Amino acid sequence: MSDPVTFYDTAVESRLLLGTALYPSPAIMAEAIKASGAEIVTVSLRREAAGGGAGQAFWDLVRSLDVRVLPNTAGCHTVKEAVTTAHMAREVFGTPWIKLEVIGEDDTLQPDLFGLVEAARILSDDGFDVFPYTTEDLVAAERLVHAGCRVLMPWGAPIGSGLGLANHTGLKRMRAHFPEATLVVDAGIGLPSHAAAAMEMGYDAVLLNTAVAKAGDPAAMAGAMAGAVTAGRAGYLADPMEAREMAAPSTPVMGKAFLS
Amino acid sequence: MKITLNGEATEIIATTLDAAVDELGYTGKIVATAVNGDFVAREARGETMLVEGDRLEVVAPLQGG
Numbered sequence: 034m035s036d037p038v039t040f041y042d043t044a045v046e047s048r049l050l051l052g053t054a055l056y057p058s059p060a061i062m063a064e065a066i067k068a069s070g071a072e073i074v075t076v077s078l079r080r081e082a083a084g085g086g087a088g089q090a091f092w093d094l095v096r097s098l099d100v101r102v103l104p105n106t107a108g109c110h111t112v113k114e115a116v117t118t119a120h121m122a123r124e125v126f127g128t129p130w131i132k133l134e135v136i137g138e139d140d141t142l143q144p145d146l147f148g149l150v151e152a153a154r155i156l157s158d159d160g161f162d163v164f165p166y167t168t169e170d171l172v173a174a175e176r177l178v179h180a181g182c183r184v185l186m187p188w189g190a191p192i193g194s195g196l197g198l199a200n201h202t203g204l205k206r207m208r209a210h211f212p213e214a215t216l217v218v219d220a221g222i223g224l225p226s227h228a229a230a231a232m233e234m235g236y237d238a239v240l241l242n243t244a245v246a247k248a249g250d251p252a253a254m255a256g257a258m259a260g261a262v263t264a265g266r267a268g269y270l271a272d273p274m275e276a277r278e279m280a281a282p283s284t285p286v287m288g289k290a291f292l293s
Numbered sequence: 294m295k296i297t298l299n300g301e302a303t304e305i306i307a308t309t310l311d312a313a314v315d316e317l318g319y320t321g322k323i324v325a326t327a328v329n330g331d332f333v334a335r336e337a338r339g340e341t342m343l344v345e346g347d348r349l350e351v352v353a354p355l356q357g358g
Contacts, residue, residue, distance in 0.1 A: 052358030062356070077357025078325065080299040080350065084318035088353025092323060095354070105357045113330060120332035121325030121352055192358070242358035 036266065038237045040130070040184055040215055041162040043101070045072040048232065049262045050103065050217065052242025056251060059094055065245050066098055069255035073101045075132055075242065078122055103164060105132040110145070112152045119156050131156060132186070132219075134166045142192045142220075146173040150180055157181030166219055169203035171210055178214060185211060186219035186240060189231065193243045195223025198230055208235045225254075225261030232265025233273065294345045303349075311338035313349065324353050 037044035051071040056062035066074055076095060081088045095102060104122035109115040112135065119131045135152055137145025144167055153163045157180050165177050169187045177185060187207055190196035198204055199221065208216055218231040219240040228239045239262055248254035296303055298317060307313040310326060310333055326333045327350040333341050343349070 052356075054356040054358045056356075075357050077355050078352040079355040081319070081322070081324055081353035083298065083303075083351075085353075086322070088324070088355055089322055091356060092354035107357055117327050117330060117332045120334075121327060124332075124335060125323055125325045125352070125354060 036270070038215065040073070040164070045101070047072045047259070047262075048238040048266055049228070049259050050075065050219075050238055050240040051245060051255065052240070053091075053095065054242055055246035059091065061251050062246070063094060063098060065251040065255040066100065068252040068259070069245065070259045071100065071255075073103050074098075075105050075240065076102045076126065077105050077107050078118060078125060101130075102126050102128060103130050103132050104128065105166075106134045108136065109134060110136050112148045112155070115148070115152045116155050119152075119161060123161065129160055129162045130164065131161050132164045132166060144168060144188075146170060149173070150176040153177050153182055154180040164217070169200055169207045171207060174207060174211060174214075178211070182214075184215045184217065186217040188220040189218045189227060190221025192220040194221050195244055196221050197223055197227035201230075201234075204231070204236070205234050222258075225257045228258050229261040229265035229268070232262055233268050235269050238262075294343070296343060296346065297348045299350060305343070308343060309339055310341040310343055310349070313343055314338060314351070317351070319351060322353065324351050326351055 037046055038048050047070045049069055049071050050073045051069050052075045053062055104126050106115040106118040109118055115135050133153055135145045135148040137143050149165055153165050156163050163182050164184045164186055165182055166186050167173055174185055190199040215237045217238045217240050218236050222228050222241040223244050231239050245251050245255045305313050305316055307316045329348050
């Protein structure tokens with residue numbers, strides 16, 4: 034059954050977005066991307082040494098994998114840095130998509146929501162399709178939507194922590210508050226069960242990197258994450274039962290033999 | 294003249310960004326440029342003059358999360 038997810042005007046089947054960093058080797062990265070079934074991978078820009086060719090080799094490998102790229106502004110701490118990086122990314126990667134990160138605090142890599150909203154407005158007005166890396170803060174999310182964002186990407190937990198969904202209630206509230214936006218849990222996923230939990234809440238997709246790249250067997254973990262995302266989505270669509278505090282017998286009581 | 298390339302002091306002869314990109318060995322490579330923190334599009338490099346002390350950033354694709 035086709036169940037595509039739409040990012041701006043682009044529909045894809047895979048609800049798992051995968052990062053390309055931290056793998057033991059480029060070959061293992063490629064294997065993991067294939068095993069994940071991801072149709073969108075995140076990429077970045079970094080200084081290229083004069084005469085160096087590392088960037089070109091990486092880009093050739095990514096292009097051979099037949100995936101869409103979502104460039105990020107990782108490491109940017111100011112609006113200006115993020116906006117300049119987004120422009121450079123649009124030229125290099127040939128896409129208006131930008132995963133917008135404006136980092137506000139170094140220990141947690143928590144987004145600077147004030148700078149994020151400002152940068153999102155500037156970039157949306159300039160024709161970018163902005164994928165903001167945000168928190169579950171509803172006010173910031175409203176401002177991002179007003180700035181033109183049709184995708185919101187709240188963190189599950191700090192980047193690279195593998196802690197899972199630190200604020201279930203907040204993430205559920207965000208889903209309920211923004212029924213129209215494409216919502217992606219980005220960052221903090223460590224286990225397939227974390228990814229499944231996000232999808233069971235009704236999130237449209239999950240973006241992760243470290244959980245796969247730093248697994249002992251990245252390709253196997255990529256496959257496990259893909260399965261978890263699929264299962265979580267199917268569970269959400271199946272309309273789960275309401276949880277309750279007390280037991281409710283599943284075996285019928287009527288007709289039970291009287292044996293005492 | 295002296296400029297800063299990706300944070301390193303560098304001496305160049307070129308006076309336009311386009312010529313500097315060639316002189317610095319980036320010819321034919323997929324790179325993007327910024328001068329003093331402002332993005333300079335590929336098609337604008339030819340008309341972008343560099344002056345002593347400019348900060349040039351040249352970036353290329355890399356792995357990202």
